[in-house]
Amino acid sequence: PSSQPSEVQAAMAGHVPETSMETSPTPIQATAVGAGGEGPFWQKMIADNPYFSAGAGLMGIGVALTALRRATTLGATFAQRRMLVTLEIPSKDRSYPWFLEWMSSQSPKPAAIRDPSSSSSSTPTSSPAATVSAETPRGLRSLWKGKSPISLRSHELAVETTYKQHENGSSEAIFNLVPGPGTHYFRYRGAWFQVKRERDSKLMDLHSGTPWETLTLTTLSTSRHLFAPLLTEARSLAEASTEGKTVVYTAWGVEWRPFGKPRRRREMGSVVLAEGFAERVENDVRGFLGRAKWYAERGIPYRRGYLLHGPPGSGKTSFIQALAGSLSYNICLLNLSERGLTDDKLNHLLGLVPERSFILLEDVDSAFSRRVQTSEDGYKSSVTFSGLLNALDGVASSEERIIFMTTNHFERLDPALIRPGRVDMQELLDDAVGEQAQRLFVKFYGYGPGEERVWREGEEVLSPEEVLAMGQEVGTIVDEEKAKGRVVSMASLQGLFIRSGAREALDGLVLALSIPLLALL
Ligand code: ADP
Known part of the structure; x- marks a missing residue:
């Protein structure tokens, strides 16, 4: 037994400097106790041994510190759980x-x-x-x-x-x-x-x-x-x-993303339409928006579809923009012949429309005119007719959905698309009639008595009365030509009025209508 203490001593002496915080005391105690079993003698030895007591002291501190550290961590976690709240925003x-x-x-x-x-x-x-x-x-x-x-x-x-x-x-x-x-x-x-x-x-x-x-x-x-x-x-x-503005969303993969900056709202007055047209559609939309409960009580999906058809440049898109502005709605714009759009994506997109937004499906005829659309580079559009119908019917949800569809070719549409429930209101926006052309003319050139008007360089200065009279003349010409089958779109009238002064525009109109319409476009 006499060799044991020195071994322990040597071991302890060797270990002491390293035994700072982490070393567990157990193996040392085991060695000491297992060495003999003569308890009191060893206890005395240990107590008398300066190395050993220093080591034990250090170990004690180590253990205490470790425990303290653990407790602090646990305490912090506990405190964090109890005293802090977190909110995660993905x-x-x-x-x-x-x-x-x-x-x-x-x-x-x-x-x-x-x-x-x-x-x-x-x-x-x-x-x-x-x-x-x-x-x-x-x-x-x-x-x-x-x-x-x-x-x-x-x-x-x-x-x-x-x-x-x-x-x-x-x-x-x-x-x-x-x-x-x-x-x-x-x-x-x-x-x-x-x-x-x-x-x-x-x-x-x-x-x-x-x-x-x-x-x-x-x-x-x-x-x-x-x-x-x-x-x-x-x-x-x-x-x-975005207040006072219209956000236009476009499809980005399977979600809607704002396209560009929010635009200034288009004034309803800037779109010159047949008398009563705008009010009729706006009242219908407002009426629909006020009937959520009515739909819910009857278990009818809360949605309404509008179809605006007519020749290009008659103001279909402009009107929808103005309507969105007047109702403080945004627009989710989707072209069905868009690349990469599939039936699934369409379905998904129509179910995920941001709140207070119209869905605008432009040129609905083009996406499913029976034959598969193939672009010049061989790309085939992949929204099918039945895919569109499915997306329109969708899973009934209680959320409102207002879809506007536009087409230049009403006759190409399948009757299945325009049955009630898919299209609840259809309206024609036609080429300009005289009265519209007159109003547009006065909008561009007119001014009231005492009002300032900026004249272009070289433009003939006209009195308000003269402008009104010329406007009437424009209207008469448009009507007369229309009777002969020569029509002009509102877009091309707008183009003409942007380019020219009042007198020039009037002359240009006569000239343009007397030769093929293309001259205006
Ligand atoms: P559509 O959707 O019927 O093809 P748009 O609304 O895109 O026609 O109109 C094209 C352009 O012509 C726009 O710049 C618009 O301001 C103008 N325009 C077309 N129709 C009208 C109209 N009825 N009143 C005023 N501007 C019009």
């Missing part, structure tokens, strides 16, 4: 862009940097968000820093660029700085929020080609009630930016 969710925009709006001026440049590109484009992270140029960062409550700890920004080309040729780029992937903090109504914007490197949104992202908002559970007003505020902000 990039698929509608409130995702609203929230990002809201965050960036918290630093109004610095978030948008304008860069007038003389680039010659002609189309406005919007580039996907590019990340400005740690290498953010100092200029950008300092613009952001200190001016926004969000920015206090935001070093990861992303830029969303809007590029605009003005009519005079100059161009402008606006860089909107939004919080980039990373962690940010902001204060809202006195409470601190943490925002984590995380990008999934594996999951991609295949249709937009952007990585899947999530925003996670964390705050104290006592502030959980602030989530709702915060999101409402973000939503109102997003809506304010």
